Amino acid sequence: SRAIKTNQDLLPETPWIHIFYNDFWGTLLTHSGSHKSYRPLCTLSFRFNHAVGGMDPWGYHLVNVLLHAAVTGLFTTFSRILFGDGYWTLIAGLLFASHPIHTEAVAGIVGRADIGACLFFLLSLMCYVKHCSTRGSSPSTWGWILGAGLCAGCSMLWKEQGVTVLAISAVYDIFVFHRLKMHQIISALYKRQNLTLFFSIGLLTSWGTALLGVRLYWMGNKPPSFSNSDNPAADSDSFLTRTLTFFYLPTKNLWLLLCPDTLSFDWSMDAVPLLKAVSDWRNLHTVAFYAGLLLLAYFSLKGSSNERECNGKTVMNGKQNANGHSCHPEMEYKTLEVKSSFASKEENGLKKHEIQKLQLPSTENIVILSLSLLIVPFVPATNLFFYVGFVIAERVLYVPSMGFCLLVTVGVRALYVKAQKRFLKNLVFCSTAALIVLYGLKTVVRNGDWQNEEMLYRSGIKVNPAKAWGNLGNVLKSQSKISEAESAYRNALYYRSNMADMLYNLGLLLQENSRFSEALHYYKLAIGSRPTLASAYLNTGIILMNQGKTEEARRTFVKCSEIPDENLKDPHAHKSSVTSCLYNLGKLFHEQGHYEEALTVYKEAIQKMPRQFAPQSLYNMMGK
Numbered sequence: 155s156r157a158i159k160t161n162q163d164l165l166p167e168t169p170w171i172h173i174f175y176n177d178f179w180g181t182l183l184t185h186s187g188s189h190k191s192y193r194p195l196c197t198l199s200f201r202f203n204h205a206v207g208g209m210d211p212w213g214y215h216l217v218n219v220l221l222h223a224a225v226t227g228l229f230t231t232f233s234r235i236l237f238g239d240g241y242w243t244l245i246a247g248l249l250f251a252s253h254p255i256h257t258e259a260v261a262g263i264v265g266r267a268d269i270g271a272c273l274f275f276l277l278s279l280m281c282y283v284k285h286c287s288t289r290g291s292s293p294s295t296w297g298w299i300l301g302a303g304l305c306a307g308c309s310m311l312w313k314e315q316g317v318t319v320l321a322i323s324a325v326y327d328i329f330v331f332h333r334l335k336m337h338q339i340i341s342a343l344y345k346r347q348n349l350t351l352f353f354s355i356g357l358l359t360s361w362g363t364a365l366l367g368v369r370l371y372w373m374g375n376k377p378p379s380f381s382n383s384d385n386p387a388a389d390s391d392s393f394l395t396r397t398l399t400f401f402y403l404p405t406k407n408l409w410l411l412l413c414p415d416t417l418s419f420d421w422s423m424d425a426v427p428l429l430k431a432v433s434d435w436r437n438l439h440t441v442a443f444y445a446g447l448l449l450l451a452y453f454s455l456k457g458s459s460n461e462r463e464c465n466g467k468t469v470m471n472g473k474q475n476a477n478g479h480s481c482h483p484e485m486e487y488k489t490l491e492v493k494s495s496f497a498s499k500e501e502n503g504l505k506k507h508e509i510q511k512l513q514l515p516s517t518e519n520i521v522i523l524s525l526s527l528l529i530v531p532f533v534p535a536t537n538l539f540f541y542v543g544f545v546i547a548e549r550v551l552y553v554p555s556m557g558f559c560l561l562v563t564v565g566v567r568a569l570y571v572k573a574q575k576r577f578l579k580n581l582v583f584c585s586t587a588a589l590i591v592l593y594g595l596k597t598v599v600r601n602g603d604w605q606n607e608e609m610l611y612r613s614g615i616k617v618n619p620a621k622a623w624g625n626l627g628n629v630l631k632s633q634s635k636i637s638e639a640e641s642a643y644r645n646a647l648y649y650r651s652n653m654a655d656m657l658y659n660l661g662l663l664l665q666e667n668s669r670f671s672e673a674l675h676y677y678k679l680a681i682g683s684r685p686t687l688a689s690a691y692l693n694t695g696i697i698l699m700n701q702g703k704t705e706e707a708r709r710t711f712v713k714c715s716e717i718p719d720e721n722l723k724d725p726h727a728h729k730s731s732v733t734s735c736l737y738n739l740g741k742l743f744h745e746q747g748h749y750e751e752a753l754t755v756y757k758e759a760i761q762k763m764p765r766q767f768a769p770q771s772l773y774n775m776m777g778k
């Protein structure tokens with residue numbers, strides 16, 4: 155609702171330049187209550203949709219699906235660089251296309267930020283791959299690295315994690331294109347070898363630092379603030395609880411990629427219970443996850459034997475693979491590199507960069523790149539550098555899932571190569587095909603949950619009952635199912651009794667059904683839970699005014715009008731409620747014959763009202 159339905163930046167009368175000063179929800183980026191999510195290119199795409207089709211959701215969904223198709227095509231093209239022509243590239247592409255974790259990003263309109271960021275992420279990476287293959291042989295190489303930098307900037311303007319593509323590009327250059335090991339990097343730096351490589355890495359580092367610096371400056375050099383329900387671990391006073399929970403959350407995210415059986419539109423509040431003690435059995439998952447990750451990274455960085463896999467074929471001593479690419483073991487590759495640096499440019503009919511281009515990366519190289527793609531884009535969501543406004547968000551896994559798909563593909567290929575019997579090879583291949591089919595079926599089922607709000611919220615009751623029941627209550631109320639809506643609100647409060655929004659919504663439902671004393675009770679509870687909830691003050695004052703308790707109503711309206719909008723998540727809605735409070739206060743003064751006070755209050759309301767507030771009623775009362 156806030157990103158599209160009530161976002162003033164989508165309206166044609168709003169100057170488009172405002173998009174570059176506001177956050178994703180139309181709040182000024184430097185405002186204390188801003189989410190600091192700066193995604194102007196995504197907002198521009200929403201504005202384009204709004205200009206073409208208004209609020210018809212069909213066009214918005216079409217753009218999301220087309221973007222996902224484009225990302226899938228680009229990812230498959232990138233996989234071809236790693237696996238060559240053949241079914242391994244196809245498997246990687248199908249895994250990405252069918253993965254259920256993408257449902258939220260594609261079926262949920264606001265997930266477009268992740269898809270758009272991923273599109274330019276891949277474009278940047280492909281440009282850098284082109285730069286690597288033409289470096290030292292063509293002047294166009296600097297055009298490619300410029301394109302990589304610009305696409306990285308665009309990716310960041312779709313969503314913040316897009317800037318991590320620069321780190322992935324560096325990993326590709328070092329470990330895939332140059333096939334260096336950790337000890338070789340230090341040696342090359344010491345001996346001043348591969349200077350063009352380190353010059354390119356320096357450019358990536360400088361550009362990344364510049365982008366991050368400008369981004370931090372543009373948002374006012376302040377991190378965002380979130381409510382404790384958005385990220386309960388961040389609000390915990392216990393250092394042990396925060397540490398154990400934050401270390402566990404990446405494990406849970408990996409499990410969602412591996413086995414996306416239970417998915418939810420919202421993982422905030424108590425969807426993932428905090429880990430408060432070392433004895434919590436979930437810590438075993440954390441230990442297993444990080445141990446496996448470190449072992450995988452260690453053996454990949456350490457090196458390999460002379461035997462290598464090349465696109466599904468076991469290759470020894472540089473025999474040719476099924477695709478016609480020449481594959482060499484690591485020692486032989488180094489010999490080739492030394493020879494080509496002293497030999498003539500046309501030795502064996504190939505230049506050095508062409509030999510590198512034709513040679514497919516080893517399993518170890520692909521594993522390093524896959525792990526980087528899985529981990530690095532996810533780092534901004536780990537609470538490592540700053541707290542984020544969610545516990546788990548499935549849409550955030552859209553970019554990291556590329557690394558997961560590559561990791562699964564290279565693992566399956568390694569098993570296929572190691573299998574000696576045809577039966578075992580067929581078993582590996584059929585199991586992979588079954589996995590893709592199961593992922594596809596789960597995606598179809600999950601899309602059914604996203605057909606409408608009611609189905610979506612009902613599907614989330616198992617994971618986050620408080621949030622799901624509360625949102626379901628809003629849907630049922632809009633369908634005029636009053637008793638069911640009341641029951642849903644009470645269920646939400648059963649699981650989390652201090653939710654101010656839910657207390658307010660229940661009070662509003664009761665007020666609309668003339669149950670005023672009950673409504674007042676829930677409004678007071680909502681104010682007690684969140685003293686800055688202006689809409690609760692507004693409705694409390696209206697009920698008190700209708701009950702003839704004018705002095706109590708006046709105090710309520712005055713108190714509401716004095717609430718500042720600092721650190722509020724939705725300052726526009728707050729200002730609208732404050733303006734309505736002033737309107738009702740002026741109306742109260744008018745009915746009491748205090749006309750000067752009424753005029754003063756109406757003038758204050760006109761000064762405070764937000765852009766979207768319709769001022770006719772204010773001017774009408776002033777005229778009276």
